[in-house]
Amino acid sequence: MTRLAILTGGGDAPGLNAVIRAAVKTAINDYNAEILGIKNGFDGFLDEGGIFPLNRDSVRGILPRGGTILGAANRGNPFARKVIIDGEEKVIDYSEQVVEKIRSLNLDALIVVGGDGTLGIARDLHEFNVPVIGVPKTIDNDIGGTDFTFGFDTAVTIATDALDRLHSTAESHSRVMILEVMGRDTGWIAIHAGMASGADVIIIPEFSMHIEEVVAVINRRHKNLDKTYSIVVIAEGITPENLLGDEAKTSYPDQEKSVFDAFGHKQYGGISHLLAKEIEARTGIDARAIVLGYLQRGGTPTPRDRFLATMFGVEAYRNAKSGNFGTMMALNGTNIVPVKLSKAVNELKRVPAELYERCKHFFG
Amino acid sequence: MTRLAILTGGGDAPGLNAVIRAAVKTAINDYNAEILGIKNGFDGFLDEGGIFPLNRDSVRGILPRGGTILGAANRGNPFARKVIIDGEEKVIDYSEQVVEKIRSLNLDALIVVGGDGTLGIARDLHEFNVPVIGVPKTIDNDIGGTDFTFGFDTAVTIATDALDRLHSTAESHSRVMILEVMGRDTGWIAIHAGMASGADVIIIPEFSMHIEEVVAVINRRHKNLDKTYSIVVIAEGITPENLLGDEAKTSYPDQEKSVFDAFGHKQYGGISHLLAKEIEARTGIDARAIVLGYLQRGGTPTPRDRFLATMFGVEAYRNAKSGNFGTMMALNGTNIVPVKLSKAVNELKRVPAELYERCKHFFG
């Protein structure tokens, strides 16, 4: 092994810098391997100044920092890159140029840290004989083949802190407080943060609840337990149709809908505000929604995420050295093992029914 | 001094329990005074079970907890209480009953912990010879006559933590990140959190900026400093008219406006989402808004707020004992001194021009 490169792609996840640092330190200490940084995802292979050497100084002090010193992809996919030509946006396949660049650099391995989009590109490049090693990255924990991804523990911690704070306000004001958390099409953050904070209802895409079920839990608390407040966690992946069923078309006014659509549900938390309005209308109890949004993505990683990300970086280098290309590093118990990229990226990991059943005992 | 009572009114503020605990502990230790808790603000004087004795056990372990063990007012003002009579909501003056109840309880003093609304009621009751002592409570720090209020430091800390987290994501993704914070008609939280986190622009009601000024700062950063990201703090008190001037009527579509109005600007952060859209439209740079909302109000108080709230509680008791009725406890440097309630509640404390000028050197 003499020369390898590393890039990060996709959304921010706490721990990216820890992966980079670990790969660089292990590579340099082990065999004095040369390691290059590629800026802004695969774009760095095409952009001027996009490739630069990494050394001990490059990674000093970055372990506890959020973000990524390599930058995240802007235009992203080399197989379908958006470029402006003559004032018009076009989508062009630049994969040949990227593969050619990688060859001309004499790279023995390319470590790709990213979510399913970025890892899918890595898998495709591997079919062109690019010696790729993948490292899974998502705060949503929805990548298959690995027990957990780094960044997830940080996101859960931020969401749990928020829920801890909301408890006292909900109680003092006899209100329903709703927290909307990330997770794309899965409920991992919602389930973990909701269970860690003792939420009264947790609504996730895998096993969505109709508004009347939610209302039933809240009413039961108020009647049986004499509790005039409730804490609800809702995952961003829930749709108005999940909550309201056919009523979504009628009860959900056109006017609101058009604005929800204009702003984008996820961006301004349309679903949780809708839930608040429906709970107020159906129970007569004040309800308020808070949307955590990007607060879950940034800042210093938890110690667990720093350790996990470091070990992902170490194993990425070690597997590169062993020539296990086309694999993604995956946490399996306390070990990090290589799994086929082709298998991992096709599999959306959802909250299993057994887990959700256990959690339901805590509702209400 | 033999018998006093304490109530808390208005919105949640971290430190309420610390005030209650301090008044109770000082009263009991000092003269074995009897101290009664009044539930849910002034309502407790009228509702059954609304008055109960407080002792050491009542306040054990509550110092670090958010919320208030006395509950916050629901229907609030005894001078204009909302009641349902024959299915119709009416506003009735119950002040005579409250004053009568206070007399029949033989209270030597009534400690009222609340914001300007609740303290205004306290001032009015004092004119009916109720021996009131006020303690200012607001996370917004906008009550006159006192250097700071408890709860403010906690709100600033939560907002600063959020801003620290947003920095790395803004940088990795070359985005403008906007955080909307509380403060009602003042910019105290925005200025303190913005300065503590190194925000690039801070928009407050006292000295509002037009959107073009905001855009100018962002563009200057991007051009002169080669920084492709910016952090903006906006106080909830800003209106579309503040930001857009006359354009608010035209550029701000009716459709959006009607929904903003339906949901309430503050509740779902209309103003910060509007700002994000305008920045994107005028600079071409991605912008995202996060609304902290109720996260600023709850949870464990900072050590400073616990200490300050404790000292407010101690002095409330001591001033009650000295007969300084009709006063509000006020922080003055490192001392807590009594000021006339009639003076304090008429004065909205705003961010002064000298402070804002100093902060502007840090913009951009």
Place this chain on the structure above:
Amino acid sequence: MTRLAILTGGGDAPGLNAVIRAAVKTAINDYNAEILGIKNGFDGFLDEGGIFPLNRDSVRGILPRGGTILGAANRGNPFARKVIIDGEEKVIDYSEQVVEKIRSLNLDALIVVGGDGTLGIARDLHEFNVPVIGVPKTIDNDIGGTDFTFGFDTAVTIATDALDRLHSTAESHSRVMILEVMGRDTGWIAIHAGMASGADVIIIPEFSMHIEEVVAVINRRHKNLDKTYSIVVIAEGITPENLLGDEAKTSYPDQEKSVFDAFGHKQYGGISHLLAKEIEARTGIDARAIVLGYLQRGGTPTPRDRFLATMFGVEAYRNAKSGNFGTMMALNGTNIVPVKLSKAVNELKRVPAELYERCKHFFG
């Protein structure tokens, strides 16, 4: 299943209350099982008032709290209980009384939450046909058969926060800062916190380093990297002999030794203060030691520990219901599975060589 009991034994670990709450909530929601709390470990079976029913109200609000509402064992082991008889301390076998008591209570299951000592007693009671289910508890993560124990993540987080803080002071003052962490005879906390914070040297009992090796790393940093500060993590299990070898007898003055012995090494951090003195003497660089001690044991558990502890409690109940007695709940990847108590308690889980080798690349 109609009636079960739960007790907690041994040292404090964040998450104990979460286990209790989870077992109670699952039991009540599932079959309306009755669940009893046993106070102060096995002592509760013998002491007056030591047995009391647990219900939803008993466990309300305890999820985020450190400590245990059941109390931890004082005199502990029923097989060898210390009692004062006629002013003299005697050790008496009370196991028959305990077993009899358990039978007379008609317990269908007894959930025992504890470390290796407490779980060893559980295993022995199982041989007397007591239907025990064990839940492993230790911040040290040294119990065999389970990937992790609850409380460990909280301990690592506290230690990492401390190390993050020490970095800036070490750098500003050009010093060696030493942090002593818990772990009994293992280095789990040291390795995880050290790696999470980018420590320069981590000294653990499994692969102890001689003082000259430690000094070599510090000197290399100062010479090659021009870094005039270093961060060292040392596990409490290290002895003067580990560090100094034969020199321990000579270089380590009798006078100091006698006091170290008098106070107990672990209690006042003798080993880390000794290390500081030796580093100063051998490198000429200022060195300071901080002993985290009990700070690692208490306070609110991390979200991960709350989730893990909750799932341990859920599975303890479910395995009790299924009659899997004589087992300990164990984390295996993302699942909690029963393993034989007899196997788990005989196995001290140590940091494996493969992990330590990977960490060593980061030293210096």
Place this chain on the structure above:
Amino acid sequence: MTRLAILTGGGDAPGLNAVIRAAVKTAINDYNAEILGIKNGFDGFLDEGGIFPLNRDSVRGILPRGGTILGAANRGNPFARKVIIDGEEKVIDYSEQVVEKIRSLNLDALIVVGGDGTLGIARDLHEFNVPVIGVPKTIDNDIGGTDFTFGFDTAVTIATDALDRLHSTAESHSRVMILEVMGRDTGWIAIHAGMASGADVIIIPEFSMHIEEVVAVINRRHKNLDKTYSIVVIAEGITPENLLGDEAKTSYPDQEKSVFDAFGHKQYGGISHLLAKEIEARTGIDARAIVLGYLQRGGTPTPRDRFLATMFGVEAYRNAKSGNFGTMMALNGTNIVPVKLSKAVNELKRVPAELYERCKHFFG
């Protein structure tokens, strides 16, 4: 105003970087003044490479970081600098060279950020017509003339977090937990953290308690309140004689004493370990001591300290510009005002009797 310089001296205090950043940003934005950084306190005037220009890039990203980018003094006092000449340490007065260097640099002002030692040097240099502006720096809050110093709030926050954690362990194990905090000869940190966390006893140098008073509080809790645990905060400034009076000579064994002296009380927390032993001996209750030490000095400052430090930096520049030399910036309520250096550095600020009296109501 065209050219100024800034240096930091003495022990680490969270917020030093915020002062530097604020002075630099205000200077550059206001009049494009040139500002120089002096390395390692006054030593930078004498050492090669000790003077370098500061600009926007120098201070980017340092606001939330502990430590100081300028380094803290090593050999310190130019009036009595320790140097090695021919292998022998000598103390030489270099003040003339420093004054000459300052003149040759054509400095219009020198901002000196430091504790009483460093500010005393500043005062002396002012008598040689060096245009100095002082900024008070100490986590101990013991500098006269200013309501608070930056760094103090951070130290109090860290100590309070520690005390919050110790509560649950103390309760679960029926123990006395003792926390030793910094403060030099004053009890500011102890009083603020102790009150913020609800400590049962707070022992400070200004009003020290004899061991029997401490024991009386603990016993009263155990007897009257049925509480079998207590939390004690002790300031590092307490001596064995304070606690034990004449008994210090007899009850305190020579052997221990000699080691305490060898290691230094403050460095290894001799006083708190001694207190633990005495409490155990006199009450029969287990007692444990934890020494926070350097953990209170480092790491990211609280938002309040960042704001305060920023405003100190702003006003240092503004007072330099106005020519208010020989002054120290001082917090007075919500304003920062200049006070005479000669007055401030002669005055040790102690916890006043009125404050301590109020706190004593909360003991036990």
